[in-house]
Amino acid sequence: MAKPSKASLDMIRQLVEMPTVSRDSNLDLIHWIRDHLKGMGVESTLVHDATGKKANLYATLGPQDRPGIVLSGHTDVVPVDGQDWHTDPFRLTEKDGLLYGRGTSDMKSFVAIALAYAPQFLAQPLQTPIHYAFTYDEEVGCLGAKRLIEVLKEMPVTPKACIVGEPTGMQVIGQHKGKKSWRVDVRGFECHSSLTHLGANAVEAAAELIAFIKALARKKKAEGPFDAEFAPPHTSLHTGTVQGGTALNIVPKDCSFLWEIRYLPQDDVDALYDEVVAYARDRLEPELKAVDPACGFSFTQISGFPGLATPDSAGVIELAKVLTGANRVSKVSFGTEAGLFSQEAGIPTIVCGPGSIEQAHKPNEFIALDQIAQCEAFMDRLLERVRGKAGPLPV
Template identity: 50%
Template sequence: MSAPSDSRPSARTLDIIRQLVAFPTVSRDSNLGLIEWTRDFLARRGVPLRLTYDAEGGKANLFATLGEGPRPGLVLSGHTDVVPVDGQDWTLDPFAPEERDGRLYGRGAADMKSFIGTALSWTDDFLAAGLDHPIHLALSYDEEVGCIGVRGLLRDLREQGLQPAGCIVGEPTGMHAVVGHKGLAGYRCRIRGREAHSALTPQGVNAVEYAARLIVYIRLIADRLRQLESRHYGYDVPHSTLNTGLVQGGIAINVVPRDCEVIFECRYLPSTDPRAVLDEIRAYAERELLPEMRAVAPEAAIAFEQIADLPAFDSDAAAPMTRFAQALADSRAAAEDEGRGRYVAFGTEAGLFQRAGMATVLCGPGHIAQAHKPDEWIALSQIAACEQFMGRLAQGASGFGAVGPTPSP
């Protein structure tokens, strides 16, 4: 493929991106239309690939291998699902992409079908390049609802004995190499008390009230982290945070509620262990709350369940994978990033690839500020910069030879 201009990508790349955006792959729905289109696109070129499905068979990951080589390969990773458009004030059809004033509009244009489409557009070049390592394409489902699909993809690779050396996750970073984001641990706490008529309140155990005490304690830990935790000023919020996002309990004003459910999260710095935070919350419940509850109702209980586990991503500016991505990126972005690490506030699949032993970096076209909102868009110049990135990769840009598998933590 000929190199794009600095401001406009090739017609072929734009056509592929438009086709991907046109698939309404909202996380609650199937992504098979997009996956099967991609499967057929690659199969026509003789590319070996694997699909891994969810339990119901309505969603799938795709893992393809472009070329061969004596060294472990490089993964280009993207998620196929997008967030809903319900209730948003769009001025155009979110799944009928439109080009206006140097921008491409449509749900997923920024997050992150432009990266996937650009990588697919360079398939023939990767196949013809004769690289000494394969290029792998990894497309996942349900990233937006907890990075669910990629876990099955990684498990399948492990079972097949496949261990790529590195991974570029193409989330929208403005084509800057990003080396870190916080982790997310989400928990559900179910509190069981004892029902009673509100006129006989002392005979019951009010699950909502004990939930309130637990929530206050969670807030106290959050305040302590804000005041005392070591800072990481690469992040907008330079410390770990706790948030109680959902509380449900009770059936009527004149009934002492037996049950209450609390859902809370910890967004933690890579240096913080979320298990220690949960252990402290659980210890408080067992030490302070349960004895009081069981003095009235021996059957009372407090149970914690983890419902989200998105590990932190933590690399550095000097890592070979970071420097390799900087060498591939737009020269201006690479110059700005030289010698320093960039961090983002949002979570990605990068920590899971890193946990699987791959040297990982975030680098992709567009900006997160343009994603998840009405009239989502990406600048055509960003897609062009991503094409230049892929072009350097197809030309065998130096640096990947220094990247080796990362030992799993």
């Protein structure tokens, strides 16, 4: 088994040991990367959020006047609160061929390996530049990528292809599901539970709508559309949290719940959402408003990202196959920023990175050393391609 380079391991350690939980700022890490690149003569563009406490980083290695290949990854990680870690999650620990730490798999290792290769990219007369795109708040709705793409659209040079390094076991992913999620707030009318005829029960109204969402989920499972390369092979609907009521002997005035749709790229997510809203408005609200006109449902979208549907014939797919040695392209059900780069920025995009999504968000998250070595082999082949020594790029 090939061993990872010290440069990559050191960079992984550097990034993992800089906590960047989504609820906190990522500026220490972003500023460190900016200064690290500046030390090699590379200038970075920082794109901040509205608070100024978080930022994306965009940088170009090689020619500035032509489109290149984006290596993209998010810098934020999910919290470790309440998880049973056997090691310090923000201290890289190596044991039995595995590296433990928050973000090792999702997805600081890819970012680190890309950065570790900067000196090699810069040492070559690149015919095709390498762009770095490192984002904030992917874990809470791909917020950073959306802001970065707004800026990319205004730049004089648009990248020709993008590789998002989410953990895929270095398999080439050309399609993934999209996601939209909502908060539903139900307003009822409070009264004593012995006088239910005078009240409007917000919890029961929410439960009826949740049951309708579940019925739609069953319909999708039974009728599709289907794509057997996804697991599950259909669009799914899911309610995750419910909160409401104050005491058993009080008809509850308020209830809220969170629900989501994870949809196949070819499915109509907006039509499904409209069905849910119509059921609430037409079937459930009249009974509530008969008690008090102020009663009813309100819907607030809390997150969303488009699906990815890069055709197998796309040049970026052909490039990824060459870089990985893969013979096929796969599909995954989890979402990434790739759909945004593809649909919002118009950049042909695939997902391919080291590690396993099965480790993402879990306690004792790890990445295998052989995955790091495979990603380095990927970068070695990419280096040969962008320096023009292995024939023309297919993108």
